[in-house]
Amino acid sequence: MAKKTKFIIGIDVGGTNTKIGLIKGHTIKSKLVLKTKQYFRKKDLLGAIIKETQNLLKKNGLSKNDILGIGIGLPGAIDYKRGIVHYLPNIPGWKDVYLARLMQQRCGIPTYIDNDVNLMALAELHYGHGKGKTNIVCITLGTGVGGGLILEGRLYRGTDFAAGELGHIPVAIEGPSCSCGGKGCLESFIANTRILKRAKQIFGPDITLEKLSSLANRGNSKAIKIWQEVGNFLGAALAGVVNLLNPQVIIIGGGVAGSGEILFNQVKKTIKERAMLIPKKEVRIKKAKVEEPGIIGAGILVRGSLKLK
Amino acid sequence: MAKKTKFIIGIDVGGTNTKIGLIKGHTIKSKLVLKTKQYFRKKDLLGAIIKETQNLLKKNGLSKNDILGIGIGLPGAIDYKRGIVHYLPNIPGWKDVYLARLMQQRCGIPTYIDNDVNLMALAELHYGHGKGKTNIVCITLGTGVGGGLILEGRLYRGTDFAAGELGHIPVAIEGPSCSCGGKGCLESFIANTRILKRAKQIFGPDITLEKLSSLANRGNSKAIKIWQEVGNFLGAALAGVVNLLNPQVIIIGGGVAGSGEILFNQVKKTIKERAMLIPKKEVRIKKAKVEEPGIIGAGILVRGSLKLK
Numbered sequence: 001m002a003k004k005t006k007f008i009i010g011i012d013v014g015g016t017n018t019k020i021g022l023i024k025g026h027t028i029k030s031k032l033v034l035k036t037k038q039y040f041r042k043k044d045l046l047g048a049i050i051k052e053t054q055n056l057l058k059k060n061g062l063s064k065n066d067i068l069g070i071g072i073g074l075p076g077a078i079d080y081k082r083g084i085v086h087y088l089p090n091i092p093g094w095k096d097v098y099l100a101r102l103m104q105q106r107c108g109i110p111t112y113i114d115n116d117v118n119l120m121a122l123a124e125l126h127y128g129h130g131k132g133k134t135n136i137v138c139i140t141l142g143t144g145v146g147g148g149l150i151l152e153g154r155l156y157r158g159t160d161f162a163a164g165e166l167g168h169i170p171v172a173i174e175g176p177s178c179s180c181g182g183k184g185c186l187e188s189f190i191a192n193t194r195i196l197k198r199a200k201q202i203f204g205p206d207i208t209l210e211k212l213s214s215l216a217n218r219g220n221s222k223a224i225k226i227w228q229e230v231g232n233f234l235g236a237a238l239a240g241v242v243n244l245l246n247p248q249v250i251i252i253g254g255g256v257a258g259s260g261e262i263l264f265n266q267v268k269k270t271i272k273e274r275a276m277l278i279p280k281k282e283v284r285i286k287k288a289k290v291e292e293p294g295i296i297g298a299g300i301l302v303r304g305s306l307k308l309k
Numbered sequence: 310m311a312k313k314t315k316f317i318i319g320i321d322v323g324g325t326n327t328k329i330g331l332i333k334g335h336t337i338k339s340k341l342v343l344k345t346k347q348y349f350r351k352k353d354l355l356g357a358i359i360k361e362t363q364n365l366l367k368k369n370g371l372s373k374n375d376i377l378g379i380g381i382g383l384p385g386a387i388d389y390k391r392g393i394v395h396y397l398p399n400i401p402g403w404k405d406v407y408l409a410r411l412m413q414q415r416c417g418i419p420t421y422i423d424n425d426v427n428l429m430a431l432a433e434l435h436y437g438h439g440k441g442k443t444n445i446v447c448i449t450l451g452t453g454v455g456g457g458l459i460l461e462g463r464l465y466r467g468t469d470f471a472a473g474e475l476g477h478i479p480v481a482i483e484g485p486s487c488s489c490g491g492k493g494c495l496e497s498f499i500a501n502t503r504i505l506k507r508a509k510q511i512f513g514p515d516i517t518l519e520k521l522s523s524l525a526n527r528g529n530s531k532a533i534k535i536w537q538e539v540g541n542f543l544g545a546a547l548a549g550v551v552n553l554l555n556p557q558v559i560i561i562g563g564g565v566a567g568s569g570e571i572l573f574n575q576v577k578k579t580i581k582e583r584a585m586l587i588p589k590k591e592v593r594i595k596k597a598k599v600e601e602p603g604i605i606g607a608g609i610l611v612r613g614s615l616k617l618k
Contacts, residue, residue, distance in 0.1 A: 158444060160555055165553060
């Protein structure tokens with residue numbers, strides 16, 4: 001009986017918010033949100049995560065013995081097997097941090113970590129548009145462009161757990177320099193900052209992505225054109241992924257994915273125009289379905305790592 | 310005892326040559342070569358393959374009962390599971406041919422078919438640069454640019470067995486139209502015909518790819534530049550694949566791969582410049598090692614399909 005009532009802690013570390021959730025079964029029972037940017041140093045953010053995790057337990061009348069494990073998703077290069085955060089492009093100060101070991105020592109609870117889009121892919125596989133599918137490509141649009149791959153029904157992490165970097169597929173061989181060191185990568189065209197830069201050239205300094213979306217949805221042709229350009233870059237890169245991996249579904253998440261149908265319709269149109277006959281017939285393009293995919297995916301990671309269902 | 314002495318027929322259908330090999334264990338005991346272009350119609354090529362397969366058996370004093378199975382690799386879109394050739398871009402007249410069933414009926418031997426670069430990937434996994442590796446990207450350069458993926462130690466075929474089309478990753482979003490219907494695909498820059506077209510603009514109509522290679526190897530700077538351009542396109546596309554799949558090794562085969570170190574060095578340089586830190590540290594770039602990979606791979610396909618070792 002005791003086993004059945006056990007909980008999992010799922011933590012989603014993001015550039016803006018860090019969310020800590022208490023999971024029972026497949027649902028989030030309780031949640032805390034930290035403002036990531038309030039904690040300048042790695043040590044401070046880590047301290048806050050540990051403190052708030054313990055607060056969440058206390059608040060719910062639980063002790064560490066009630067927790068099966070902690071799962072943490074982070075936006076960067078993560079060694080899942082050894083529990084190391086190699087680096088986080090949008091959160092400074094994290095370099096080769098043995099986070100799983102550290103959390104385990106400090107909280108006394110087994111801890112597993114992974115890339116946040118990998119966890120989103122697990123969440124969509126179990127509870128979202130990936131349910132019942134075996135070959136799934138997940139992509140998130142935001143400050144960075146991240147990716148996660150489910151191949152043959154399992155999370156594909158690659159040789160050094162570095163696979164899935166959809167944002168760093170070159171779409172223009174002589175394109176602008178990318179933060180990754182490459183050139184003309186998808187991210188260098190459609191990261192939030194790049195879209196905003198383009199929007200400011202047309203609408204002035206006060207434009208935001210939310211305003212740009214609402215302008216487009218109200219029929220502003222210049223705003224529509226910007227989102228169509230974004231969709232065309234994204235669609236071209238995804239056409240290559242469709243030809244390479246022949247997935248059943250591509251699931252798009254992250255902030256920019258909320259910009260509405262204009263972006264999605266363009267992505268679908270470009271894939272239809274560019275991808276090969278057989279793989280494009282199969283593939284569906286979907287907006288991410290699972291809420292709090294980072295927390296939910298972290299729960300699946302813990303259950304999978306502990307070989308529980 | 311009887312089982313141990315059984316043979317496999319491996320057939321490699323190519324745009325120029327079609328090779329039929331008699332395999333025992335891991336080696337080719339006997340081989341026949343047909344000129345594919347001599348057979349204008351699908352029916353004629355198919356008839357010749359069947360006739361020469363039977364000739365090969367007769368020549369070696371064997372009957373169909375000595376043969377475990379026939380494996381066939383073809384350059385195009387193949388449904389491995391149902392044994393259908395959907396189409397072959399460089400061999401006209403093949404559309405949705407139930408080849409496995411047809412061969413089985415005509416020869417009385419179980420037959421399995423697959424894409425030829427998938428078979429090359431199996432050959433390299435078992436006997437080449439992929440030995441002991443789990444994540445391998447294979448690419449062939451020639452009339453078309455083909456690909457095959459070994460992921461987590463197994464051939465990754467994708468949802469409709471259409472995965473691995475490395476030639477149809479866009480590298481220039483506004484590039485030239487590609488034979489696949491896409492735009493700016495890798496193949497549209499580095500297919501044999503495109504390299505030759507570029508070479509003819511500089512060296513006149515009599516240049517061949519062999520001559521272009523030998524000019525480059527003797528230090529002709531214009532010829533070197535052409536191969537470097539090819540290597541740069543190939544390297545840029547492969548940098549994206551390195552970021553997406555984080556493979557241990559990329560194995561390059563096909564005609565153009567014989568053009569020498571200039572191409573390979575440029576590919577390595579471009580990947581080093583463009584790919585991300587962690588996955589580029591791991592990946593090795595190798596020239597294909599297995600001779601007659603189509604025949605050898607077809608043998609592995611048959612053994613795998615019959616669940617033999």
